[in-house]
Amino acid sequence: MLPIVRVEPVNVESRVVSWLVGALRSMLNTDVVAGRGVSLSKVIAYYDEERGQIRADLLVEELARELAPMPVVLIDADAYVEGLNFVFGIAKPGWGGIVFLARLRPEYYGHPPSERVLLERLLKEAVHELGHALGLEHCRTPRCVMRFSNSILEVDAKSHLFCAACAHKLHLMYPGLLR
Ligand SMILES: [Zn+2]
Numbered sequence: 691m692l693p694i695v696r697v698e699p700v701n702v703e704s705r706v707v708s709w710l711v712g713a714l715r716s717m718l719n720t721d722v723v724a725g726r727g728v729s730l731s732k733v734i735a736y737y738d739e740e741r742g743q744i745r746a747d748l749l750v751e752e753l754a755r756e757l758a759p760m761p762v763v764l765i766d767a768d769a770y771v772e773g774l775n776f777v778f779g780i781a782k783p784g785w786g787g788i789v790f791l792a793r794l795r796p797e798y799y800g801h802p803p804s805e806r807v808l809l810e811r812l813l814k815e816a817v818h819e820l821g822h823a824l825g826l827e828h829c830r831t832p833r834c835v836m837r838f839s840n841s842i843l844e845v846d847a848k849s850h851l852f853c854a855a856c857a858h859k860l861h862l863m864y865p866g867l868l869r
């Protein structure tokens with residue numbers, strides 16, 4: 691059975707949520723819906739005040755205990771995991787993922803705000819974390835959405851699409867999921 695994908699906002703505008711729902715629907719042959727969201731207080735509990743970042747690896751475990759598969763949680767904040775300065779997102783295979791928006795915004799890098807750029811990056815990271823949630827690992831194909839991104843330049847360099855090999859793996863696990 692194909693998983694129902696729910697976009698679950700924490701502190702993200704409903705316009706952004708609706709856009710992402712639409713973009714994912716155009717890629718996936720399954721139900722994609724906007725969820726009821728997650729309360730900010732749940733997330734704040736994992737906020738590291740010294741770093742000004744959310745501890746993503748602990749938060750994902752907490753949310754996985756509370757939310758049924760297969761959510762994409764959107765949080766407008768910066769995050770990290772032990773051993774990394776920051777992460778754009780995190781996933782738990784078989785469950786879902788979280789995307790952190792702070793570093794997807796052009797203004798984070800001193801550029802003028804652009805919703806188009808933010809949404810493009812958000813789609814890539816949402817599909818990337820969904821790919822992990824569905825069982826895919828990182829891929830070395832340059833434009834593949836499953837390529838690991840360690841900087842915003844690497845996010846911008848890849849596409850929001852799966853390469854042929856990743857699409858084939860997804861098809862074996864979830865026949866008919868990709869449009
Ligand atoms: Zn990844």
Ligand SMILES: [Zn+2]
Nearest residue numbers: 829834853856
């Ligand atoms: Zn790939």
